Amino acid sequence: MTAAPSQAAARPVGSAVALSATGITKLYPAKDGRTTGISGISLDIAEKTVVAVVGRSGSGKSTLLRTMAGLVTPDSGEVLCQGAPVTGPPPQLRCVFQDYGESLFPWTTVLGNVEFGARHGPAATRADRRRRAREALRLVGLPDVDDRYPWELSGGMQQRASIARALASQPRILLLDEPFGAVDALSRARLQDMLQEVSARLELTTVFVTHDLDEAVYLADRVVVVDQRGEGLTADLPITLPRPRHPVDSRESETFLSVRRALLETVLQP
Numbered sequence: 491m492t493a494a495p496s497q498a499a500a501r502p503v504g505s506a507v508a509l510s511a512t513g514i515t516k517l518y519p520a521k522d523g524r525t526t527g528i529s530g531i532s533l534d535i536a537e538k539t540v541v542a543v544v545g546r547s548g549s550g551k552s553t554l555l556r557t558m559a560g561l562v563t564p565d566s567g568e569v570l571c572q573g574a575p576v577t578g579p580p581p582q583l584r585c586v587f588q589d590y591g592e593s594l595f596p597w598t599t600v601l602g603n604v605e606f607g608a609r610h611g612p613a614a615t616r617a618d619r620r621r622r623a624r625e626a627l628r629l630v631g632l633p634d635v636d637d638r639y640p641w642e643l644s645g646g647m648q649q650r651a652s653i654a655r656a657l658a659s660q661p662r663i664l665l666l667d668e669p670f671g672a673v674d675a676l677s678r679a680r681l682q683d684m685l686q687e688v689s690a691r692l693e694l695t696t697v698f699v700t701h702d703l704d705e706a707v708y709l710a711d712r713v714v715v716v717d718q719r720g721e722g723l724t725a726d727l728p729i730t731l732p733r734p735r736h737p738v739d740s741r742e743s744e745t746f747l748s749v750r751r752a753l754l755e756t757v758l759q760p
């Protein structure tokens with residue numbers, strides 16, 4: 491398993507492309523008069539695949555994800571979502587962030603929050619939106635909390651509700667930025683399995699940023715590593731572990747251990 495040069499291996503072959511970033515540059519002024527951000531990153535995401543984005547802190551993972559989501563306008567380069575130029579958040583794409591505590595509305599119930607997400611989906615009656623919200627809550631494993639308020643739920647449950655809100659609009663593409671970074675280890679493992687199941691069942695294209703290399707290998711079909719200075723991708727590794735993955739057995743398999751080793755070596759190299 492070798493690290494690939496920055497752009498060469500970043501294009502999936504033989505499948506439709508859901509999201510495509512070409513030559514993305516987004517620079518921010520830094521305190522020392524220099525710049526930070528990302529430059530010249532290209533990445534194509536095949537439909538219905540799960541892709542993990544890893545890299546050192548500050549390498550530009552979130553900037554890349556937000557640019558692909560249409561939340562950040564690149565200085566140069568182009569993002570296409572199912573072939574159409576991205577100039578703002580595309581309707582078939584939804585984002586989930588780490589800070590679920592801030593993303594859920596505290597003044598309305600869990601069902602109210604998820605119904606709000608359903609407003610962004612296909613035009614529907616209130617009854618349709620409610621049905622879609624209930625279905626999304628069931629999918630993420632929260633069938634019995636409709637009338638509770640977000641602040642009455644554990645962190646893991648709140649993040650499930652955030653994901654349900656994103657799913658309620660029936661997106662085809664889900665982008666997640668460190669989605670499980672703020673929950674305890676056991677909840678995190680359960681959330682990973684929920685995401686695995688939901689992505690597979692809904693055939694979503696899923697892209698997530700994580701600091702956790704085990705999580706990246708466990709969940710993804712492909713892991714890309716952002717260069718520590720944001721200047722391209724330093725690795726692009728396919729993960730061939732069979733699905734569905736098992737929380738214990740998959741993590742003990744030879745494939746898992748060898749990919750994780752290759753990733754660690756790539757991320758740690760000076």
Ligand SMILES: Nc1ncnc2c1ncn2[C@@H]1O[C@H](COP(=O)(O)OP(=O)(O)OP(=O)(O)O)[C@@H](O)[C@H]1O
Pocket residue numbers: 518519526527545546547548549550551552553554
């Ligand atoms: N809105 C912004 N304004 C100024 N600088 C920014 C902004 N967003 C990102 N940056 C800078 O760009 C660089 C990349 O940030 P980004 O959050 O994309 O990296 P990251 O790899 O996701 O980091 P982490 O792993 O620590 O979350 C950092 O130096 C960051 O401070």
